[in-house]
Amino acid sequence: MARDKAPLLIVDQLTMRFGGLCAVDALDFTARGGEITALIGPNGAGKTTLFNCVTGFYRSCAGRIALARPDPDSPGAFRADWREELEELTRSTRRSARLEGGEIFLLERMADFEIVKRAGVARTFQNIRLFRGMTVLENLIVAQHNRLIGPALDLAGRLGFGAYRARERAAIETARFWLDRVGLIDRADEAAGALPYGAQRRLEIARAMATAPTLLCLDEPAAGLNPRESHELTALLLSLRDDHDVSILIIEHDMSVVMAISDHVVVLDHGVKIADGTARDIRQDEAVIKAYLGVADEADIAAMGA
Amino acid sequence: MEIFLQQLINGVTLGSIYGLIAIGYTMVFGIIGMVNFAHGDVFMLSAFIALILFLALTQLLGVASVAFAFVIVLFAGMALTSLWAFVIERIAYRRLRGSFRLAPLISAIGMSIFLSNLVYVLQGPRNKALPPMFNDVLRLTDGGAYDVTLSVKQIMIVSVTAVLLAGFWFIVQKTSFGRAQRACEQDGRMAALLGVDVDRTISLTFVIGAALAAVAGVLYIVYYGVINSGDGFVPGVKAFTAAVLGGVGSLPGAVLGGLLIGLVETFWAAYFSSDYKDVAAFSILVVTLIFMPSGLFGRPDVEKV
Known part of the structure; x- marks a missing residue:
C-alpha cells in the first residue's frame, strides 16, 4: 500500500455537539489524495455528522477541517507535506492560502457553497x-x-x-x-x-x-442496491479514483463494498475513532469487532471461549 | 353582450396588474417558503416612484413625449424598486432565515407597516394624482345600447405585461440564474452543496419580483391616475389571492390566477354589486384554501416511499 501519498483532508480534534449529545468527539484522521477512504461504524457513530461538518452543512463546535486542492493542470507540482503552511493559515483569519501547485482551505471557515465552488468537495446523500x-x-x-x-x-x-x-x-x-x-x-x-x-x-x-470535485463524499451509495448494481458501483468508484483523479470519502455499511474498494478505513463508534488502518487491519481489530457485535465484558468473552 | 365584452377587456387589464404582483409572491414563497407581506407595499412604493419620476420628467425637465417619458419611468422605476427590495431583503429577512418559521413573516408585516407609513409621512395622507395621459380610445362596437371601448392604456398594459412575462419566462427557463432559482426552490441546501450561492439567488428572486411589481405600479398609476399610501394593501392581498388560486410556487399559475381574479372582480362589479367586488375576490381565497389548497397548478406534496 502506497502510504506516501499527500494528505488531502486533515481533520483535527473535530467536535460537534447537539445540546448534550456529543455526536463527534475530538476526532482526528487524515484522508490521502488518490485514495478511497471508508468511514464505517454502527448507527449513530457520527459518520454522517462528520460529512455534514466537512461539507458545511453544519458548523462544527471545535476543531479544524483542512483540505488541499492541487491545481488540476499540474497535479504533480503540489507538495506532499503542507502541515507547516496549514499552521500558518490557522493562525491567520483567512480561509485559504495559495501554495505552489495548489491551494489549501480551512473548511470550517467557509460557507457551504464556497466549499464546493472553491475547495472542490462534492457529496451525495443517504436519502437521495x-x-x-x-x-x-x-x-x-x-x-x-x-x-x-x-x-x-x-x-x-x-x-x-x-x-x-x-x-x-x-x-x-x-x-x-x-x-x-x-x-x-x-x-x-x-x-x-x-x-x-x-x-x-x-x-x-x-x-x-x-x-x-477533488474530494467526493458518498453517504451510503450502495444502500438499497441489488448485488449486481452494487458490483457496478464498486467498479465505478474504482474507475473514478484511477481514471478521474478523484479522492473518495465513503460511508458504507455493505462490508463487501468497503473491503473491495477501500485503501484506508476509519472506524467510528459513539463519535470517537476506534480504529484506523487498511481494510485488512480493520477486519482483525478487536475494538471494531466489539463495537459491531456489542460484546459487553471480559466475562462474556471468557464464557464464549470456555 | 356589450357589457360582457367591456368587462372582459377591463378584467384582463386589471388581471394583468394582479398577475405581475402575484409573481413576486409566488417566487418568494417558492424559494424560502415565506409570504412576503411587504410585497403589496413595494408595489405601492413603486407607483409613487413612478408618479414622482413622471412629474419630474414632464414638468421639471420638460420632456414633451409622454411615450418616451413612460419608457424611462418604466425602467428607472424597475431599477429603483428593485434596489428597495434588495435592501429590504438584506435588512429584514436574510438574518432571520435560520430562525423560527414565523420570524421572517412577522418581520415582513413590520416592513409592510413601515413602508406604508413612510410613504404616508413623506407624501401625506391624500391621494396623489397624475395628469391623465394616453387618453385615446378605440370604439369597438357602434350603435348598440352601449359602446364597447378599448383604451390605449389598456392595450399598453396588456402588451407590456405580455412582453415582460415572456422575458421573465425566458430568464427562469433558459438562463443559469433561472436554473439555480428552480434548484433552490426544490432543495436549497442541496443547491448550495452543488456550489450555488443560495443567498444571492434569493436576493435576485426578491429583486426580480420587485421589478415586476414595479411594472405593475407604473401601469397602475398610468391606468388609475391616483395613488395613496394605503393603496398597497388591497391590490397586494388580491395578488396574493391570485398566487394561492394559481398554486403557490407556480409561475403560470400566478399569471392565470391574476387574470381570473381580475375577471371575477370586474364581472361581479358589473352584474351584481360594485360594493361587494372585494368580497367576491376574497371569497375565492377562502374557497381555494378549503377545497383546492394546492391551487390550479400547484404541486401537491407527494412523497414516494
Whole structure:
C-alpha cells in the first residue's frame, strides 16, 4: 500500500455537539489524495455528522477541517507535506492560502457553497436528494452553475448571451459525459424523480462529479442496491479514483463494498475513532469487532471461549 | 353582450396588474417558503416612484413625449424598486432565515407597516394624482345600447405585461440564474452543496419580483391616475389571492390566477354589486384554501416511499 501519498483532508480534534449529545468527539484522521477512504461504524457513530461538518452543512463546535486542492493542470507540482503552511493559515483569519501547485482551505471557515465552488468537495446523500422536478440533464447542469455564470462582470452571460453559449455547450458536454459513464444517457430528458431507485443513486454520483470535485463524499451509495448494481458501483468508484483523479470519502455499511474498494478505513463508534488502518487491519481489530457485535465484558468473552 | 365584452377587456387589464404582483409572491414563497407581506407595499412604493419620476420628467425637465417619458419611468422605476427590495431583503429577512418559521413573516408585516407609513409621512395622507395621459380610445362596437371601448392604456398594459412575462419566462427557463432559482426552490441546501450561492439567488428572486411589481405600479398609476399610501394593501392581498388560486410556487399559475381574479372582480362589479367586488375576490381565497389548497397548478406534496 502506497502510504506516501499527500494528505488531502486533515481533520483535527473535530467536535460537534447537539445540546448534550456529543455526536463527534475530538476526532482526528487524515484522508490521502488518490485514495478511497471508508468511514464505517454502527448507527449513530457520527459518520454522517462528520460529512455534514466537512461539507458545511453544519458548523462544527471545535476543531479544524483542512483540505488541499492541487491545481488540476499540474497535479504533480503540489507538495506532499503542507502541515507547516496549514499552521500558518490557522493562525491567520483567512480561509485559504495559495501554495505552489495548489491551494489549501480551512473548511470550517467557509460557507457551504464556497466549499464546493472553491475547495472542490462534492457529496451525495443517504436519502437521495435530486431535483426531482428537473430533467436528468438539468440536474447535472445546475451542478456546473459556477462555471456557467462565468466572471462576475459578464452581464450578457448572466442573461444567456455571448460567451454563455459556449460555456453552456461545454456544460452539456460534461453532463453527457457523466450520464454516459453511469449509463443514463438514454434517459437524459426524463424527470429525475421518475427514475428507478438504483438509477437515482447513479445520477446523484454523476451530478456530484459534474462539479469537478477533488474530494467526493458518498453517504451510503450502495444502500438499497441489488448485488449486481452494487458490483457496478464498486467498479465505478474504482474507475473514478484511477481514471478521474478523484479522492473518495465513503460511508458504507455493505462490508463487501468497503473491503473491495477501500485503501484506508476509519472506524467510528459513539463519535470517537476506534480504529484506523487498511481494510485488512480493520477486519482483525478487536475494538471494531466489539463495537459491531456489542460484546459487553471480559466475562462474556471468557464464557464464549470456555 | 356589450357589457360582457367591456368587462372582459377591463378584467384582463386589471388581471394583468394582479398577475405581475402575484409573481413576486409566488417566487418568494417558492424559494424560502415565506409570504412576503411587504410585497403589496413595494408595489405601492413603486407607483409613487413612478408618479414622482413622471412629474419630474414632464414638468421639471420638460420632456414633451409622454411615450418616451413612460419608457424611462418604466425602467428607472424597475431599477429603483428593485434596489428597495434588495435592501429590504438584506435588512429584514436574510438574518432571520435560520430562525423560527414565523420570524421572517412577522418581520415582513413590520416592513409592510413601515413602508406604508413612510410613504404616508413623506407624501401625506391624500391621494396623489397624475395628469391623465394616453387618453385615446378605440370604439369597438357602434350603435348598440352601449359602446364597447378599448383604451390605449389598456392595450399598453396588456402588451407590456405580455412582453415582460415572456422575458421573465425566458430568464427562469433558459438562463443559469433561472436554473439555480428552480434548484433552490426544490432543495436549497442541496443547491448550495452543488456550489450555488443560495443567498444571492434569493436576493435576485426578491429583486426580480420587485421589478415586476414595479411594472405593475407604473401601469397602475398610468391606468388609475391616483395613488395613496394605503393603496398597497388591497391590490397586494388580491395578488396574493391570485398566487394561492394559481398554486403557490407556480409561475403560470400566478399569471392565470391574476387574470381570473381580475375577471371575477370586474364581472361581479358589473352584474351584481360594485360594493361587494372585494368580497367576491376574497371569497375565492377562502374557497381555494378549503377545497383546492394546492391551487390550479400547484404541486401537491407527494412523497414516494
